[in-house]
Amino acid sequence: MITNIESLKKIRDQFKPVVDFRKENSPDATKVLVCMGTSGIAAGAREILLALASEVTDKQIHNVIVTQTGAADIPGAEPVLKVAKNGETVTYVNMTPEKALRILNEHVVQGTVVSEYTLDAANAK
Amino acid sequence: MYRSHILVCGGTGCHSSRSAEIVEKMQEELAAVGLTDEVQVVQTGCFGLCALGPIVIVYPEGAFYSHITPEDVKEIVDEHLLKGRIVKRLLYQETLDGDNIKSLNETSFYNKQKRIALRNCGVINPESIDEYIGTDGYLALAKVLTEMTPDDVIDVMLKSGLRGRGGAGFPTGMKWNFAKAQPKGQKYVCCNADEGDPGAFMDRSILEGDPHAVLEAMAIAGYTIGANQGYIYVRAEYPIAVKRLQIAINQAREYGLLGKNILNTGFDFDIDLRLGAGAFVCGEETALMTSIEGNRGEPRPRPPFPAVKGLFGKPTILNNVETYANVPRIILNGADWFRSMGTEKSTGTKVFALGGKIKNTGLVEVPMGTTMREIIEDIGGGAPSGKKVKAAQTGGPSGGCIPADLFDTPVDFESLQAIGSMMGSGGLVVMDEDNCMVDIAKFFLDFTVGESCGKCAPCRIGTRRIYEILTKITEGEAEMEDLDTLKELCMHVKQNSLCALGQTAPNPVLSTMQYFMDEYIAHVRDKKCPTGVCQKLLQYVIIPEKCTGCTLCKRNCPVEAIDGKVKEKHTIDTSKCIKCGVCMEKCRFGAIIKQ
Numbered sequence: 001m002i003t004n005i006e007s008l009k010k011i012r013d014q015f016k017p018v019v020d021f022r023k024e025n026s027p028d029a030t031k032v033l034v035c036m037g038t039s040g041i042a043a044g045a046r047e048i049l050l051a052l053a054s055e056v057t058d059k060q061i062h063n064v065i066v067t068q069t070g071a072a073d074i075p076g077a078e079p080v081l082k083v084a085k086n087g088e089t090v091t092y093v094n095m096t097p098e099k100a101l102r103i104l105n106e107h108v109v110q111g112t113v114v115s116e117y118t119l120d121a122a123n124a125k
Numbered sequence: 126m127y128r129s130h131i132l133v134c135g136g137t138g139c140h141s142s143r144s145a146e147i148v149e150k151m152q153e154e155l156a157a158v159g160l161t162d163e164v165q166v167v168q169t170g171c172f173g174l175c176a177l178g179p180i181v182i183v184y185p186e187g188a189f190y191s192h193i194t195p196e197d198v199k200e201i202v203d204e205h206l207l208k209g210r211i212v213k214r215l216l217y218q219e220t221l222d223g224d225n226i227k228s229l230n231e232t233s234f235y236n237k238q239k240r241i242a243l244r245n246c247g248v249i250n251p252e253s254i255d256e257y258i259g260t261d262g263y264l265a266l267a268k269v270l271t272e273m274t275p276d277d278v279i280d281v282m283l284k285s286g287l288r289g290r291g292g293a294g295f296p297t298g299m300k301w302n303f304a305k306a307q308p309k310g311q312k313y314v315c316c317n318a319d320e321g322d323p324g325a326f327m328d329r330s331i332l333e334g335d336p337h338a339v340l341e342a343m344a345i346a347g348y349t350i351g352a353n354q355g356y357i358y359v360r361a362e363y364p365i366a367v368k369r370l371q372i373a374i375n376q377a378r379e380y381g382l383l384g385k386n387i388l389n390t391g392f393d394f395d396i397d398l399r400l401g402a403g404a405f406v407c408g409e410e411t412a413l414m415t416s417i418e419g420n421r422g423e424p425r426p427r428p429p430f431p432a433v434k435g436l437f438g439k440p441t442i443l444n445n446v447e448t449y450a451n452v453p454r455i456i457l458n459g460a461d462w463f464r465s466m467g468t469e470k471s472t473g474t475k476v477f478a479l480g481g482k483i484k485n486t487g488l489v490e491v492p493m494g495t496t497m498r499e500i501i502e503d504i505g506g507g508a509p510s511g512k513k514v515k516a517a518q519t520g521g522p523s524g525g526c527i528p529a530d531l532f533d534t535p536v537d538f539e540s541l542q543a544i545g546s547m548m549g550s551g552g553l554v555v556m557d558e559d560n561c562m563v564d565i566a567k568f569f570l571d572f573t574v575g576e577s578c579g580k581c582a583p584c585r586i587g588t589r590r591i592y593e594i595l596t597k598i599t600e601g602e603a604e605m606e607d608l609d610t611l612k613e614l615c616m617h618v619k620q621n622s623l624c625a626l627g628q629t630a631p632n633p634v635l636s637t638m639q640y641f642m643d644e645y646i647a648h649v650r651d652k653k654c655p656t657g658v659c660q661k662l663l664q665y666v667i668i669p670e671k672c673t674g675c676t677l678c679k680r681n682c683p684v685e686a687i688d689g690k691v692k693e694k695h696t697i698d699t700s701k702c703i704k705c706g707v708c709m710e711k712c713r714f715g716a717i718i719k720q
């Protein structure tokens with residue numbers, strides 16, 4: 001039973017993210033892509049995807065699409081995460097949910113690439 | 126929290142091509158790979174692009190899958206949901222852009238659209254009041270009840286310029302004001318969900334996709350005019366709409382958004398459904414109310430208007446489904462916002478049901494004032510065969526045929542009327558070169574003859590006489606004088622019928638006579654149907670030069686009307702021929718033509 005506007009708004013706030021999730025993405029949205037090939041899934045890509053997806057919903061981070069993509073084809077680098085922002089794609093390797101959340105916060109939200117986790121950094125070693 | 130949502134269209138069109146099975150299969154397959162907790166499957170209302178159904182959209186990617194069968198489901202789950210690879214072969218090809226997918230808003234079907242009445246169709250689960258509330262649902266009602274007086278509401282409605290979407294285009298705010306001005310006492314709010322126009326399915330889609338929007342608007346109307354009871358008159362032939370409406374009403378009652386003392390404001394309002402049996406005339410307002418009262422659905426003279434003396438003799442307002450669907454947004458976003466769309470006298474948007482000879486059959490919502498050409502060619506994609514579009518019929522059996530050279534006419538109430546048609550409820554049937562305009566007029570008259578309730582003579586007898594003259598014309602038995610009689614009769618029926626059914630029934634005839642007189646004359650004077658539709662005026666003939674004497678046509682003719690020996694020229698005996706066309710279909714040499 002809803003007896004006042006406040007409780008109506010409470011339901012609204014709870015379900016707004018659900019329906020907003022189904023809005024058409026704007027072309028300039030940042031894409032966070034988790035590579036979900038068989039080896040990626042085996043290495044824990046699913047957990048990373050879920051961690052990112054719930055963070056984006058919980059913190060109501062807008063204009064970001066957390067989604068999955070096919071296998072990365074980089075041996076020994078799984079799980080792999082790609083961030084596509086402003087026309088540039090950065091590839092991150094050997095991800096964990098913690099690292100992924102840091103990237104979400106620093107790269108996606110604040111705009112600073114987390115260079116220590118990138119593929120380039122791994123190759124340089 | 127779900128990381129992905131799968132939206133499956135559960136509108137009537139997709140439903141009849143097995144979308145319910147798709148939902149079931151989707152859930153099975155997701156369970157099989159352990160994704161049930163991560164991926165949500167939602168059955169929504171109509172997405173609009175019915176020609177591509179059944180449609181499945183997967184978010185967050187916004188992948189738009191078309192023509193999906195239950196057999197495709199496993200591939201979508203295994204590839205897309207599990208491994209993250211979009212199944213390109215099942216995508217709506219227009220959204221495929223190399224390796225990327227384009228947003229729907231970039232496709233030609235959607236990019237000129239502006240979805241207000243259809244805003245939640247294909248987005249929310251119509252059986253979830255929570256999701257409706259998630260779109261600011263019932264906040265307009267809350268605002269009205271707590272912050273606005275009935276006069277404030279009327280003021281906003283008047284300023285918005287909203288006009289009835291059910292046909293006549295009467296200003297909604299004015300109608301509400303009349304009912305409000307009546308002395309306090311029992312009043313009613315009714316919703317017209319009869320939708321009898323052949324080819325129109327926008328009201329049905331709104332009810333199937335966003336039923337709460339209509340309930341909320343009716344409650345707002347109830348508060349405004351001082352009514353505590355609403356009725357939705359919906360045809361029983363819309364079982365999905367009826368079911369979802371009933372679910373919505375039950376949910377709203379459970380939440381206390383219908384019933385007594387809504388939101389603790391002392392306002393009581395409840396809604397009940399009344400099922401119609403599918404008579405076209407019951408969409409007419411006075412007939413509709415008579416039918417709700419339990420009597421035979423016949424119109425009665427106005428005045429008194431329903432706002433003064435309507436249902437059960439009490440002040441009543443009746444609005445169309447689409448009209449109501451606009452109301453909550455107008456309250457929340459304001460009259461100026463609404464006025465910013467459309468034209469000066471026809472504000473907002475209008476939903477059209479595209480049908481007939483058009484590629485993208487479906488539902489579109491465009492700002493008023495969009496041209497016919499934009500709707501038919503840009504959004505609708507023109508005729509599927511690549512043939513030339515000849516005309517479009519708007520307004521259903523009450524409307525008229527608009528020839529292609531007038532397609533730059535903006536669609537709004539006044540412009541359509543000025544060219545002999547009308548907005549009607551928004552059915553838009555497209556015709557190409559293969560359609561005979563006399564035959565089209567006859568089709569609509571056949572409909573009105575059957576649907577005339579019989580109460581008044583001009584409509585009951587007049588429409589039948591019109592139909593008979595049209596039949597004579599299509600059978601090659603009419604004389605030129607008959608065309609004059611036809612016109613005169615049409616004017617007579619228009620001027621003397623009791624309700625708008627009869628008053629508008631001749632429109633399809635008058636408009637085709639106005640724009641396609643040459644086709645009428647060809648039938649009458651030359652005894653020819655230029656498009657080859659009218660059977661009685663046709664002859665199948667064999668072109669001797671092309672006939673090889675293969676005997677195939679002869680062997681397939683069901684009435685032995687074809688004569689000829691092997692390797693000799695064949696001929697058709699027109700006195701025996703029943704014009705079934707089998708011979709022409711079977712001939713491998715193109716030697717048989719109709720003329």
Ligand SMILES: Cc1cc2nc3c(=O)[nH]c(=O)nc-3n(C[C@H](O)[C@H](O)[C@H](O)COP(=O)(O)O)c2cc1C
Nearest residue numbers: 289290291317320321408409410444445448625626
């Ligand atoms: C024969 C006939 C059939 C009608 N059918 C419908 C209908 O199916 N739906 C509808 O909304 N209005 C229909 N109307 C128009 C209604 O009489 C009425 O004008 C309308 O429901 C008012 O709502 P509005 O002001 O919101 O458009 C019909 C009118 C006639 C004469």
